[in-house]
Amino acid sequence: MPGAKPKIVMKPRGRPRDPKVRAAILKAARELLDSGGLTAVTMEGIAARAGVGKPTIYREWPNAHSVALSAFLEFTPSDMELRASASPIADLKQQLRKLAALFASRTGRGVTALIAATQGETELMKAFRHHFILKSRAEGQKLLERAVAAGDVRAGLNMDVALDLIYAPIYFRLLIGHAPLDSAFTDDVIDTVMAGLKPHKR
Amino acid sequence: MPGAKPKIVMKPRGRPRDPKVRAAILKAARELLDSGGLTAVTMEGIAARAGVGKPTIYREWPNAHSVALSAFLEFTPSDMELRASASPIADLKQQLRKLAALFASRTGRGVTALIAATQGETELMKAFRHHFILKSRAEGQKLLERAVAAGDVRAGLNMDVALDLIYAPIYFRLLIGHAPLDSAFTDDVIDTVMAGLKPHKR
Amino acid sequence: MPGAKPKIVMKPRGRPRDPKVRAAILKAARELLDSGGLTAVTMEGIAARAGVGKPTIYREWPNAHSVALSAFLEFTPSDMELRASASPIADLKQQLRKLAALFASRTGRGVTALIAATQGETELMKAFRHHFILKSRAEGQKLLERAVAAGDVRAGLNMDVALDLIYAPIYFRLLIGHAPLDSAFTDDVIDTVMAGLKPHKR
Amino acid sequence: MPGAKPKIVMKPRGRPRDPKVRAAILKAARELLDSGGLTAVTMEGIAARAGVGKPTIYREWPNAHSVALSAFLEFTPSDMELRASASPIADLKQQLRKLAALFASRTGRGVTALIAATQGETELMKAFRHHFILKSRAEGQKLLERAVAAGDVRAGLNMDVALDLIYAPIYFRLLIGHAPLDSAFTDDVIDTVMAGLKPHKR
DNA sequence: CGGTAAACGAGACGGTACGTCGTGTCTTTGA
DNA sequence: TCAAAGACACGACGTACCGTCTCGTTTACCG
Numbered sequence A, B, C, D: 001m002p003g004a005k006p007k008i009v010m011k012p013r014g015r016p017r018d019p020k021v022r023a024a025i026l027k028a029a030r031e032l033l034d035s036g037g038l039t040a041v042t043m044e045g046i047a048a049r050a051g052v053g054k055p056t057i058y059r060e061w062p063n064a065h066s067v068a069l070s071a072f073l074e075f076t077p078s079d080m081e082l083r084a085s086a087s088p089i090a091d092l093k094q095q096l097r098k099l100a101a102l103f104a105s106r107t108g109r110g111v112t113a114l115i116a117a118t119q120g121e122t123e124l125m126k127a128f129r130h131h132f133i134l135k136s137r138a139e140g141q142k143l144l145e146r147a148v149a150a151g152d153v154r155a156g157l158n159m160d161v162a163l164d165l166i167y168a169p170i171y172f173r174l175l176i177g178h179a180p181l182d183s184a185f186t187d188d189v190i191d192t193v194m195a196g197l198k199p200h201k202r
Numbered sequence E: 001c002g003g004t005a006a007a008c009g010a011g012a013c014g015g016t017a018c019g020t021c022g023t024g025t026c027t028t029t030g031a
Numbered sequence F: 001t002c003a004a005a006g007a008c009a010c011g012a013c014g015t016a017c018c019g020t021c022t023c024g025t026t027t028a029c030c031g
Helices: A019-036 A043-050 A054-060 A064-075 A088-104 A106-117 A123-149 A159-176 A183-195 B019-036 B043-050 B054-058 B064-075 B088-104 B106-117 B123-150 B159-176 B183-195 C019-036 C043-050 C054-058 C064-075 C088-104 C106-117 C123-150 C159-176 C183-195 D019-036 D043-050 D054-058 D064-075 D088-104 D106-117 D123-150 D159-176 D183-195
Strands: none
Touching (some): A019 A043, A019 A054, A019 A064, A043 A054, A088 A106, A088 A123, A088 A159, A106 A159, A106 B106, A106 B159, A159 A183, A159 B106, A159 B183, A183 B159, B019 B043, B088 B123, B088 B159, B106 B123, B106 B159, B123 B159, C019 C054, C019 C064, C019 C106, C064 C106, C088 C123, C088 C159, C106 C123, C159 C183, C159 D106, C183 D159, D019 D043, D019 D054, D019 D064, D019 D106, D043 D064, D088 D123, D088 D183, D106 D123, D106 D159, D123 D159, D159 D183
């Protein structure tokens, strides 16, 4: 698509933002999230820890939660580069394990709480959804399609529902905490989803 | 230790608590949660709206979130009295629809956010889990067992995982908001879980 | 006027204000004014030094300047109890000396700056004017009237102008600082005002 | 000192300063002082209103108050060109009227507050004192001396005190605001100072 | 029936964090 | 090399709630 998107550059006047400052802020936010949980992530705390003025933070983020989310997004490899193996189902299990590990981490736990605490349709929510939920689902969808092609999964399945069945349990256990979130569980999820609950016809 | 726990009644001296005050507090909390979301639920706000002193609230609840949760629990029929029909699967669908409706309501949405925002293992969390999650799961388990007995569901399934597959998607859509949470969806969840993803053997 | 002024008492509900807190705030304000001048008198500074929360101060005063003025008014004997001597003129000189000393002090200097910085007709200004300017003028007026009776001052003088001539130079020197403000000066002011600039008729 | 001070011209390299910029800054400062009082005069406000960068202002003035004072000095005829009449006393009255009018203006009121708020011996203070107070006093002194020569004023008067008596009341009324500052008042000041308070000997 | 103890409203209090504004210094690009 | 634009560290602003406390008042019960 050459020539498209004229990319209005709007050359920025004045002193450019210092990337080191941005990095310090994100680092501070992540450290606070890790050490003190969601409630420890305050604008004042971040500013103090990063050695930065509050207005500097407000210039880029509207509130402390945004900073924490940015930090999470920045520090986390959103494309969790799966080594495609022969079996799409095995790949799915691998992806689920990684996701679970990521969100079960200190920071991940905090971000999950953060997301949950964010009511309504905010920019924050959209960013998170795009970076993690949708990306995971897109990958998952590709894997499922490959599985369909390989004959491991039946055609004509309701893709949206199937994907929810796969990814929802992770967040569910994370939030409710009624049972552990480990790789045995995520593997079981895939197995059970694959097999269904109906008795096998024979 | 038979006969132990003599149940020291500790005859209550002084003025007894006024049940109307308690009701006013819960009412105020619920109204605030409905109208202004989670952030509107503050101790001061509740006290002002209920025409009550702050210490009166602190006498019974440790923080504003607890009050909101109490209000939700109090106002909500936790036993969602299912009319048992002939088909356990149909009953399951019915239960899921009710759950979805409950949590998709203004108040339910608020409580969900509240729960999500509650990090760590608090009394609040436990109460919520007991009243809603575990109760739903217990009912669901009974239904599944009946379905097994009826031959609709295969024996030997991993019950914990199966229940998570059933209930997780509701919270997932509620929290992430990537797709609507309606009865069509909850029905599809049951259907897909039942059928599994594998191609039907013939 | 018996029976008049029904004096609606409006019994104060809730916890009464702690006079010790009030005292601590005023003390802190005065110390700051003394040590760091007007710019050192900040709400945050006062709160920190008094070991008091900011809202506690805002409950009684609208801004830092008010606190400083209150402190000055509180700590200062506004009725500078003059020992009435035989000569009203001598009494006037004595009063002027005291006034000059009061406002030339560290705190007095600060308050003067404060007053000057207060543009417009604020409550603050009115309070200050009432406590110091008007009180001084009232005393001065009495002294002048006694002097008229004693034949030391001519009758029919423009009292307002005369009083301004007496009190203005103190503030003038204080604010402009073009020449020292000492008792020699204040005595000279009285002498010159008394004698006038015209050559003495003989 | 002939030949000395070779007047190192320091050939100005680069872009020369734009005199229009200076004017814009002073104009903005004066407008702000007029419209919003002393507190409205901020570096940021001036820069924004003048369409000028903050450093440009800091290059010439150390703080916002200085700019405001400069603006006042620049826009104001400091030599209030008195038409010398036959009577020095009448000239004095005329001068006092002009002074009062000048400082009673919106801007003048602001500058007065500014001066008063300036504690300590700053450059600002000195500049103001030199431009207005001392200049007025010098003129006044000349007039008084002429009056002495004319026999209207007694010789041997304490000149410093006399001048304070003349000029102080203007600032006093301006700052305290207990009574109006009009030409009737300034005329009365002169009259009363001239006549003194003592009864006329006969 | 009168004392006493707790509940209750009101609100003061020491705090913490909020989000904004102004300061004075700096580092860019553009003229 | 000056000017504009604006980033930056800093610090104070005034507000909102927090959770604790001290009041005076009300309402039961118990002696």
